[in-house]
Amino acid sequence: MIGLSVFLHSVSGKYRNIPCEVCQKRFLSVPKSHWIVIYPGLVGCGKKCPMALESLRQFRMRFPDTSFTFYFLVTDPKETEEAIKSYLAYYETSLSIQALRPETNEEIQMYRRLGAYLPEHPILKQRDEHGTQFFLIPPHRTEIFALPKLEDKDWKQIQKAISSNAKMIL
Numbered sequence: 001m002i003g004l005s006v007f008l009h010s011v012s013g014k015y016r017n018i019p020c021e022v023c024q025k026r027f028l029s030v031p032k033s034h035w036i037v038i039y040p041g042l043v044g045c046g047k048k049c050p051m052a053l054e055s056l057r058q059f060r061m062r063f064p065d066t067s068f069t070f071y072f073l074v075t076d077p078k079e080t081e082e083a084i085k086s087y088l089a090y091y092e093t094s095l096s097i098q099a100l101r102p103e104t105n106e107e108i109q110m111y112r113r114l115g116a117y118l119p120e121h122p123i124l125k126q127r128d129e130h131g132t133q134f135f136l137i138p139p140h141r142t143e144i145f146a147l148p149k150l151e152d153k154d155w156k157q158i159q160k161a162i163s164s165n166a167k168m169i170l
Contacts, residue, residue, distance in 0.1 A: 071100035
Protein backbone atom coordinates (compact mmCIF):
# COMPACT_ATOMS: atom_id res chain seq x y z
CA MET A 1 0.00 0.00 0.00
CA ILE A 2 2.79 2.44 0.87
CA GLY A 3 4.60 1.54 -2.35
CA LEU A 4 1.47 2.42 -4.35
CA SER A 5 1.19 5.76 -2.56
CA VAL A 6 4.82 6.62 -3.34
CA PHE A 7 4.34 5.52 -6.97
CA LEU A 8 1.23 7.67 -7.39
CA HIS A 9 3.05 10.66 -5.93
CA SER A 10 5.97 10.26 -8.30
CA VAL A 11 3.74 9.82 -11.36
CA SER A 12 1.25 12.57 -10.60
CA GLY A 13 3.74 15.33 -9.79
CA LYS A 14 1.05 17.15 -7.82
CA TYR A 15 0.55 17.79 -4.17
CA ARG A 16 -2.26 16.58 -1.96
CA ASN A 17 -3.32 17.66 1.49
CA ILE A 18 -5.09 16.33 4.55
CA PRO A 19 -6.28 17.97 7.76
CA CYS A 20 -3.63 18.00 10.47
CA GLU A 21 -5.13 17.57 13.91
CA VAL A 22 -1.72 17.24 15.58
CA CYS A 23 0.12 20.12 13.89
CA GLN A 24 -0.93 22.99 16.15
CA LYS A 25 0.06 21.17 19.35
CA ARG A 26 3.13 19.47 17.90
CA PHE A 27 4.75 22.60 16.52
CA LEU A 28 3.98 25.12 19.29
CA SER A 29 7.63 26.20 19.50
CA VAL A 30 7.79 27.13 15.81
CA PRO A 31 7.03 30.81 15.13
CA LYS A 32 3.50 31.26 13.76
CA SER A 33 4.84 32.99 10.64
CA HIS A 34 6.93 29.98 9.58
CA TRP A 35 6.12 27.32 7.05
CA ILE A 36 7.24 23.90 8.27
CA VAL A 37 8.92 21.59 5.76
CA ILE A 38 9.45 17.94 6.73
CA TYR A 39 11.42 15.31 4.90
CA PRO A 40 11.03 11.70 6.14
CA GLY A 41 14.27 9.83 5.70
CA LEU A 42 16.74 7.27 6.94
CA VAL A 43 19.92 8.18 8.75
CA GLY A 44 22.79 6.74 6.75
CA CYS A 45 20.88 6.78 3.47
CA GLY A 46 23.44 7.27 0.75
CA LYS A 47 21.45 8.56 -2.21
CA LYS A 48 17.79 9.57 -1.80
CA CYS A 49 18.13 11.51 1.43
CA PRO A 50 21.21 13.57 0.49
CA MET A 51 19.50 14.50 -2.80
CA ALA A 52 16.31 15.46 -0.96
CA LEU A 53 18.21 17.49 1.62
CA GLU A 54 19.99 19.31 -1.19
CA SER A 55 16.56 20.01 -2.73
CA LEU A 56 15.51 21.56 0.58
CA ARG A 57 18.60 23.77 0.58
CA GLN A 58 17.94 24.92 -2.99
CA PHE A 59 14.25 25.49 -2.21
CA ARG A 60 15.20 27.75 0.70
CA MET A 61 17.55 29.72 -1.54
CA ARG A 62 14.81 30.25 -4.17
CA PHE A 63 12.45 31.75 -1.57
CA PRO A 64 14.65 33.83 0.74
CA ASP A 65 11.77 36.07 1.86
CA THR A 66 9.72 33.18 3.26
CA SER A 67 10.33 31.93 6.80
CA PHE A 68 10.80 28.17 6.98
CA THR A 69 11.53 25.65 9.70
CA PHE A 70 13.00 22.41 8.36
CA TYR A 71 12.72 18.97 9.93
CA PHE A 72 14.18 15.58 9.07
CA LEU A 73 11.56 13.03 10.14
CA VAL A 74 13.51 10.13 11.63
CA THR A 75 11.78 7.01 10.36
CA ASP A 76 13.66 4.50 12.54
CA PRO A 77 12.90 4.93 16.26
CA LYS A 78 16.09 3.04 17.19
CA GLU A 79 18.34 5.64 15.57
CA THR A 80 20.74 7.26 18.06
CA GLU A 81 20.91 11.00 18.63
CA GLU A 82 24.64 10.91 17.79
CA ALA A 83 24.03 9.24 14.42
CA ILE A 84 21.25 11.70 13.58
CA LYS A 85 23.35 14.72 14.53
CA SER A 86 26.31 13.46 12.52
CA TYR A 87 24.14 12.73 9.47
CA LEU A 88 22.48 16.17 9.49
CA ALA A 89 25.62 18.17 10.40
CA TYR A 90 26.37 19.31 6.85
CA TYR A 91 22.83 20.65 6.35
CA GLU A 92 22.41 22.25 9.78
CA THR A 93 24.43 25.24 8.62
CA SER A 94 22.43 26.04 5.48
CA LEU A 95 19.00 24.81 6.61
CA SER A 96 19.05 24.85 10.41
CA ILE A 97 17.39 21.45 9.99
CA GLN A 98 16.30 19.60 13.10
CA ALA A 99 15.54 15.97 13.74
CA LEU A 100 11.88 15.17 14.30
CA ARG A 101 10.64 11.99 15.92
CA PRO A 102 6.93 11.16 15.96
CA GLU A 103 5.66 11.40 19.54
CA THR A 104 2.23 9.79 19.33
CA ASN A 105 0.48 7.04 17.42
CA GLU A 106 -1.79 9.70 15.93
CA GLU A 107 1.25 11.50 14.53
CA ILE A 108 2.74 8.26 13.17
CA GLN A 109 -0.55 7.42 11.45
CA MET A 110 -0.73 10.89 9.89
CA TYR A 111 2.76 10.56 8.38
CA ARG A 112 1.95 7.07 7.13
CA ARG A 113 -1.25 8.33 5.57
CA LEU A 114 0.85 10.83 3.63
CA GLY A 115 3.18 8.06 2.44
CA ALA A 116 6.06 8.13 4.94
CA TYR A 117 7.76 4.77 5.43
CA LEU A 118 7.46 4.19 9.19
CA PRO A 119 7.57 0.40 9.53
CA GLU A 120 6.04 -1.38 12.52
CA HIS A 121 7.81 -4.72 12.24
CA PRO A 122 11.55 -5.08 13.06
CA ILE A 123 12.29 -7.03 9.87
CA LEU A 124 10.93 -4.16 7.75
CA LYS A 125 13.05 -1.62 9.65
CA GLN A 126 16.17 -3.28 8.25
CA ARG A 127 15.24 -2.33 4.69
CA ASP A 128 16.57 0.84 3.12
CA GLU A 129 13.24 1.71 1.58
CA HIS A 130 11.48 5.03 1.69
CA GLY A 131 9.82 7.56 -0.53
CA THR A 132 11.11 10.96 -1.49
CA GLN A 133 8.10 13.10 -0.67
CA PHE A 134 8.12 16.31 1.32
CA PHE A 135 5.52 17.49 3.83
CA LEU A 136 4.62 21.16 4.03
CA ILE A 137 2.67 22.69 6.93
CA PRO A 138 1.39 26.26 6.46
CA PRO A 139 1.59 28.86 9.24
CA HIS A 140 -2.07 28.28 10.20
CA ARG A 141 -1.16 24.62 11.09
CA THR A 142 -4.55 23.12 10.21
CA GLU A 143 -3.46 21.01 7.23
CA ILE A 144 -0.42 19.27 5.84
CA PHE A 145 0.57 18.96 2.19
CA ALA A 146 2.48 16.05 0.65
CA LEU A 147 4.58 16.88 -2.40
CA PRO A 148 6.57 14.39 -4.47
CA LYS A 149 9.08 17.15 -5.27
CA LEU A 150 9.68 20.70 -4.09
CA GLU A 151 8.71 22.41 -7.31
CA ASP A 152 8.07 26.12 -7.57
CA LYS A 153 4.72 25.65 -9.32
CA ASP A 154 3.29 23.49 -6.51
CA TRP A 155 4.62 25.88 -3.87
CA LYS A 156 2.95 28.82 -5.61
CA GLN A 157 -0.34 26.91 -6.07
CA ILE A 158 -0.40 25.99 -2.38
CA GLN A 159 0.22 29.59 -1.34
CA LYS A 160 -2.50 30.80 -3.71
CA ALA A 161 -5.02 28.23 -2.43
CA ILE A 162 -4.31 29.13 1.18
CA SER A 163 -4.55 32.83 0.42
CA SER A 164 -7.90 32.29 -1.35
CA ASN A 165 -9.25 30.27 1.58
CA ALA A 166 -8.18 32.96 4.03
CA LYS A 167 -9.99 35.64 2.00
CA MET A 168 -13.15 33.49 1.88
CA ILE A 169 -13.12 33.18 5.69
CA LEU A 170 -12.79 36.96 6.13
